[in-house]
Amino acid sequence: METFYLGIVIFLFLLAIFDLVVGVSNDAVNFLNSAIGAKAAPFKAIMCIAAIGIFVGASLSNGMMDIARHGIYQPEHFYFTEIMCILIAVMLTDVVLLDMFNSLGMPTSTTVSLVFELLGGTFALSIIKIAGDHSLEFGQLLNTDKALSVILAIFVSVAIAFFFGTVVQYIARLIFTFNYKKQMKYFAAIFGGIAITTIIYFVLISGLKESSFMTPENKLWIKENTGPLILYCFIGSTILMQIFQWIHINVFKVIVLMGTFALALAFAGNDLVNFIGVPLAGYSSFIDFSSQSGADPDTYLMTSLMGSAHTPWYFLVSAGLIMVIALFTSKKAHNVVKTSVDLSRQEEGEEAFGTSPVARVIVRLSSSISSSLSNIVPDKTKRWIDARFNTDDAILAEGAAFDLIRASVNLVLAGFLIAMGTALKLPLSTTYVAFMVAMGSSLADRAWSRESAVYRITGVLSVIGGWFITAGAAFFICFFVTTIIHFGGTIAIIAFIGLAIFSLIRSQLVYKKALTKQKGDPTVQKLMSSHDTQEALSLLRKHTRDELGAILEVASQTFDKTVNSFMSESYRGLRKAMNLIDDEKDHIKKVKRIGTLGVAHLDNNTAIEKGLYYYQGNDFISEVIYSIGRICEPCLEHTDNNFNPLQEAQKEEFKHISEGITDFLEQARNIILQNDYTNFEEAISTANHLINSLAQLKRAELKRIQGQTGSLKVSMVYLTMIQEAQNVVAYTSNLLKVSRKFQVEE
Known part of the structure; x- marks a missing residue:
């Protein structure tokens, strides 16, 4: 029996490798789209900087996998066989579901998928357990608070990120205009100081908050000295940016590349649980069960999962290496990035999405509101604003979708909102924040003209709709998979493993065919x-x-x-x-x-x-x-x-x-x-x-x-x-x- 469960644990780790690959393919958009869209550096240089951020973030993470251990289910009421049933169902569902979204080029949230898969699997077994033991209640078996916080995160992240992305980019454009080099000598150093300070704050508060060297004493010291740290960082980075300005180093490129590193580091440090948390929970469960000689897997309660576990360093380093390799080799990662860049590009061009009735209504309503506001604003003010938004003077690198000003705002603001959400314990999603900030900044930059607005809005609505679909699909698919595995046993597990392998292979073949078709005219x-x-x-x-x-x-x-x-x-x-x-x-x-x-x-x-x-x-x-x-x-x-x-x-x-x-x-x-x-x-x-x-x-x-x-x-x-x-x-x-x-x- 132990050999059988050892085989399941090994298979969970094999699925974790696939999950790391598809997870990076999905989440690469969070930290790559701004640097790639603005052509801040050669593509390989951007990828190397992001790769270093990923590896450092993964290696320094302390591997606290509490969400997979006791974040959704209450393990003290579940037997070893039931926990393993939930975990294998979650991994099978997660790999296939994320791969499907990546094939469509749609960014989604790995946190949402993991939480709702755990919720669906736990809900299925909770019904079965309550039916067999009426003394149990859902509150004893299921932790719904986490799921509700993720649902709240969808609304909060979308609204906050889009609003601030629009407002901050509008102000930045009024200050710098599209011909930003004229204004750099006046504002670049101050802007750079604010940006670098924000990035450092983001790295300390969000990116490295759970790192191995962040002891309680370190955290307390940072908390007590946050004000002076921010002040000193601002003064030092402002001086440094001014020096860069004097020696003709583009300050905005420095900001974009640092922001890319910071977001990649935070992604690897915080979201690693979404990819290897479940296999590690299975591994921990197996070690605990194996240590109890003669224990019955059908009656052995997994109380040990109530405690937090630190992940061995070799798991973290291995995960970091896999994520780096996936970043460089995954065509789907590049496809997901392309979706985000296309929806926020400054110039007209091919639109990846069609139109929809909802998008058409939004465009008509927005046009009506815009016309009403335009009648209130004095003509002189309107002429001044239009002059600041003159795209004929735009400084764009060859092939860039937008300029370095917008790329800087995207990265700095996304990092700031995530850091603030973490500090205030607000449930903000990295994926949602990064994507919606980019959409808000593109709207503020007037990239959504009347000719393209309906296509862009349809695209944004499609991506947002995909986030909700992720939650629903993750819950119901895992619910049914868990139920079938519980009653079907070994045969059901083998059948689902075969189905998952077939689905992944078929997905790759279909994706390659679709990618060939999408290449179209390179001119x-x-x-x-x-x-x-x-x-x-x-x-x-x-x-x-x-x-x-x-x-x-x-x-x-x-x-x-x-x-x-x-x-x-x-x-x-x-x-x-x-x-x-x-x-x-x-x-x-x-x-x-x-x-x-x-x-x-x-x-x-x-x-x-x-x-x-x-x-x-x-x-x-x-x-x-x-x-x-x-x-x-x-x-x-x-x-x-x-x-x-x-x-x-x-x-x-x-x-x-x-x-x-x-x-x-x-x-x-x-x-x-x-x-x-x-x-x-x-x-x-x-x-x-x-x-x-x-x-x-x-x-x-x-x-x-x-x-x-x-x-x-x-x-x-x-x-x-x-x-x-x-x-x-x-x-x-x-x-x-x-x-x-x-x-x-x-």
């Missing part, structure tokens, strides 16, 4: 940041070729799939084709928006000369997809109603021409992608031939209708297919004509 970022007309035109041409080529490929596939599925009466095939068409319609809207932003980077003459052809090309490619949709929709409805199929003669004559249309679409795609119009005349001749052939089919079908030789419903669908097929060919032909005019130098 868009260059296009959005380009200020040279010729470079912008060249980039826009390349972007257009790639997008039109990709859309024509989808058009060819969906046209062929629609025709063949209808002829074979495959409802499933038509349904898939319709889904592809709907997805492509949404994609075309995105392409049009990006293209319009690209045209805005051209000078007036070039925009007028080439812009018309660009917009015509977008209209024609849209009509190609919509025409295929108008073929697929009636075919799908016809097949769904189980009406009569096409006659063999109709199938034979249309199949021959449909193959020609598919070939023509491929020919047009190759011409556009290769930007080689040598065979342009031949392609136009092919299009005219296809259109004439379809016209003949239309006349032949009209004769069938007059002769009443077939089903009227079939004839109606067939005529629609012919007419829309003509449109597909005609619009593709027109697309080739305007594409040549747009792409070729005259």
Whole structure:
């Protein structure tokens, strides 16, 4: 029996390795997004600084894992087998749940997931125990205070962080403007002194509060001397920042890199419990049980977990190394960071999220309030404020999403709020604070224009919604897993282990496929940041070729799939084709928006000369997809109603021409992608031939209708297919004509 439980403990540690990897992938956004978004240093340098912070934070943590030992359940009322049941259910749920969110690129809270998994598992066994022993009560088995404090943390963190992020960034921008170098000689040293003092305070109060060298005497001394410490730190750091200013070292880069180190250190020191706390609780339980010779696992109460345990240093160092390796190697960590950076970037560009009714209502309401406030503010004041927010003077590193001022505010304010929350014992979440400060500062910086606000708000609401989903999913999944393991025993454990491994492998495969699809056109970022007309035109041409080529490929596939599925009466095939068409319609809207932003980077003459052809090309490619949709929709409805199929003669004559249309679409795609119009005349001749052939089919079908030789419903669908097929060919032909005019130098 001991061997079996030893195997479970070993498996818990194996899951802990996965949990550390997915945990870092999720929480990397907390300390990386500001430095990466502002390009404060080379990417590798930022990662090295964050890695040092993680390793130091993990190694110096004293490993107080009380939340996993007795934070949710009351261990003195649970037997060894029940504790192990809860712990393995928590780890299985946690790894899969966090990996799922990371695959979606959505930052969530590891603390929330851990607490609600423990709550769900404990709640399941509490019901079972109370059903068997009516003398027990929920209050004896379950600690709901911790769960309620986490729920409160969601609301408190979101509201406080967003509000202060907006206010502080607005004030900082009024002081420094977007051309912050002009103001640095007046305010940089003072700002740097405040920032560095805040970071040091954050490290002492939050980052290292549970470190091994932080004895009660040290904590008491810091508490009693907090005022003088802050004053001396401010004076010393202000002088140091002024020296940096004199020797031409960018003060804001120093602040951003120090803030990155501090947040990474605090993350590793405080959130380590979320990743290895449960396996260590299992390990401690096993050691205690094994020390009792002849103890029955079904009757041995785990009172020993009531006490706090210090984690051996080798566990902490090993955890730190795994987290550092994960930080450098995890593509999902970079994807989660990308979500946060994209939602807060200063310039227009590709939007990762669509729109939602709630976001549209918020934008309309905000616009109305803004207009009302604007009428109250004097015109002179408005002109002064607008001058301070002139983005034309913005100093951005190449490829940066925002400047160093905002990155500094994000890191310093997030650290300050977390430190204050810790000092005041308020339940603030690191993830929520870091993310919402970044969103508030981007709003204050007017990064959410009327053109992008609805997308950004939808993104923020999606992330916030994900936090609530995390809590609910963690509770219910762990509830059911714990229940099944309790009654299913060894077989259930093995089955869930297999299911978790399968889920993780499948998640990796699906993620790699999605990542390949998301890479898209690499020229868009260059296009959005380009200020040279010729470079912008060249980039826009390349972007257009790639997008039109990709859309024509989808058009060819969906046209062929629609025709063949209808002829074979495959409802499933038509349904898939319709889904592809709907997805492509949404994609075309995105392409049009990006293209319009690209045209805005051209000078007036070039925009007028080439812009018309660009917009015509977008209209024609849209009509190609919509025409295929108008073929697929009636075919799908016809097949769904189980009406009569096409006659063999109709199938034979249309199949021959449909193959020609598919070939023509491929020919047009190759011409556009290769930007080689040598065979342009031949392609136009092919299009005219296809259109004439379809016209003949239309006349032949009209004769069938007059002769009443077939089903009227079939004839109606067939005529629609012919007419829309003509449109597909005609619009593709027109697309080739305007594409040549747009792409070729005259």
